[in-house]
Amino acid sequence: MSIMIFSQRKDVRPWLKALQDARPDLDVRVYPDKRDNSEVTFALAWNHPMGAFRDFPNIKCIASMGAGADHVLKDPELPQDAVVTRIVDENLTHDMGTFTLALALSHLRGLTGYKVHERSHVWWPQRYKRPADVTVGVMGLGVLGAHVAQTLRLNGFTVNGWATAARPLDGVRTFAGAEALPDFLAQADILICLLPLTPSTANILNKETFAKLPQGAYVINVARGEHLVDEDLVEMLDNGHLAGASLDVFRQEPLPAAHPFWSHPRIDITPHIASTTEPASVVGQILANYDRLQRNEALHHVVSRQKGY
Ligand code: GLV
Numbered sequence: 001m002s003i004m005i006f007s008q009r010k011d012v013r014p015w016l017k018a019l020q021d022a023r024p025d026l027d028v029r030v031y032p033d034k035r036d037n038s039e040v041t042f043a044l045a046w047n048h049p050m051g052a053f054r055d056f057p058n059i060k061c062i063a064s065m066g067a068g069a070d071h072v073l074k075d076p077e078l079p080q081d082a083v084v085t086r087i088v089d090e091n092l093t094h095d096m097g098t099f100t101l102a103l104a105l106s107h108l109r110g111l112t113g114y115k116v117h118e119r120s121h122v123w124w125p126q127r128y129k130r131p132a133d134v135t136v137g138v139m140g141l142g143v144l145g146a147h148v149a150q151t152l153r154l155n156g157f158t159v160n161g162w163a164t165a166a167r168p169l170d171g172v173r174t175f176a177g178a179e180a181l182p183d184f185l186a187q188a189d190i191l192i193c194l195l196p197l198t199p200s201t202a203n204i205l206n207k208e209t210f211a212k213l214p215q216g217a218y219v220i221n222v223a224r225g226e227h228l229v230d231e232d233l234v235e236m237l238d239n240g241h242l243a244g245a246s247l248d249v250f251r252q253e254p255l256p257a258a259h260p261f262w263s264h265p266r267i268d269i270t271p272h273i274a275s276t277t278e279p280a281s282v283v284g285q286i287l288a289n290y291d292r293l294q295r296n297e298a299l300h301h302v303v304s305r306q307k308g309y
Contacts, residue, residue, distance in 0.1 A: 002027040003290065004040045004056070006048035009253070010065065015044065018279035023287060042290050043082075051077045061085060061293050063286055066277050067092055067144060069303040070197040070224060084303040085289055088143055089282050095275040096144045096194070097151030100220060103246045103268075104136060104152060104190050107218045112244075112268055131156035137188025139204070140195035140223065141167045141174065142309065144275070148194060160184055164200070185212035190220065196309030197224040207232040216243045222274040225250035230261070237266050248274040 003019065003026065005012050012030050019028045029035065031048070037056045046065040053059055054077050062079075064072050064086040072084050106112065108129045117124040134157065138149045141163040149172045153159040159172045162184040166176040175184040185191070191213060195201040205221060205228040213219075219242060221228050230251065236242045244266040250259075253272055261267050289299045303309060 001041050001294065002029055002035075002039045003042045003044060004029045004031050004033065005044045005065075006031040006052055007044075007046040007065065008049060010046045015065070015279045015283075018283045019287070021280075022283045026287075042293060044286065045072050047071050048075070050075050053077065053079050053082070061289060061299060063087075063289060064303070067275070068196060068224065068309075070308065073303070073305060073308055078305075083299050084305065085299055085301045086303050087277055087282050087285070088301045089277065089285070091278055091281045092275050093143055093147045096222065097147050099248075099274040100148045100192055100222060101151050101155055103220050104157065104192075104218075105131075105155075107190065107244065107246070108134065116265075132158070134158070134189040135160060135187045136190045136192060137162060137184055138172075139163075139191065139193045140201075141169060142194070142196065145192075145194035148192060157190075160187055181209075182212050185209060186214065188213055188217060190218045192220045193223045193227050195223050195227060197226055198308035202226050203229050205229065205233070207236060210236040210242055213242070215241060217241075218243050219245040220247075221245070222248045225253070230259075233267075234260060234264065237264065242266075244268070246270070248272055 005015055016028060019026060031052060038058050040056050041058050041060050043053065043059050043062045044065055045062050059079055059082050061083045062072050067087055069084055069086045110126050110128060136152050136157045136159050138145050138159060138161045141161045145161065146169055149159045149161050149169055153171050160175065161169055161172050162175045162181060164177060167174055193205055195204065205219065210232065233245055237245065246268045247261065248270045249272055255261060255269065261269060285300065292299050
């Protein structure tokens with residue numbers, strides 16, 4: 001009974017340490033590993049090499065090392081009977097709330113513009129809006145989206161939410177399904193994407209979507225790069241319909257040095273740090289699932305393969 005970490009981009013050392021600190025006798029391996037693959041029953045995965053699970057006949061659970069599991073589910077050779085789980089963690093949720101709040105406030109107060117003028121020693125006071133002056137539209141009302149909606153609401157923003165299925169939320173007007181999307185978009189001065197990545201949400205941040213936002217809207221994508229059609233964002237910024245965008249996620253990460261987003265004056269870029277899983281904070285839930293698996297009990301935070309989240 002071993003756990004194996006499958007990750008192409010994460011530094012796995014803090015994960016190994018957190019697992020070993022919590023459970024010193026546990027056999028934890030890092031892919032690739034020359035020992036007997038049949039001993040591995042539990043996988044921890046973050047952007048694993050596609051097809052890697054093929055050689056592990058006894059994997060019963062594949063645990064995403066983050067909130068999203070799209071990177072696991074997209075593997076065409078995912079073992080049929082393995083349960084896929086994801087992380088639900090208070091720190092991760094809280095961090096997403098404070099990060100999106102910081103971006104929304106920074107946009108209202110024009111902080112990026114002051115940084116640019118500071119470099120040329122230009123004193124450039126501008127008028128600003130307050131949270132009560134704008135409506136934020138949150139796309140995706142899962143654990144993270146619902147928390148972001150409440151964080152912004154409690155900081156004075158009017159908040160609307162949109163999801164594929166109806167979802168009541170305290171103090172937040174919610175819209176459900178494709179038919180309600182235009183109405184939701186028409187009111188979103190700041191649009192925040194927190195949707196899971198599925199075939200029906202891929203490319204949802206496109207020209208048609210942006211055109212339905214109010215003139216001068218601001219777009220924040222903290223979900224997945226594949227939600228956004230890159231060229232459409234640039235076009236809608238350049239034609240003046242959108243005021244700006246903050247992007248934390250990209251189709252290719254790290255964002256290639258030659259990508260036009262880097263030099264666009266109205267795109268702010270962060271390197272996928274909106275909310276980062278802290279190994280020490282989540283090994284408890286991972287080991288709880290590992291133990292549940294040994295006892296044949298139902299696992300927590302299971303992802304629906306059919307829904308994709
Ligand atoms: C980050 O993108 C995550 O899925 O946790």
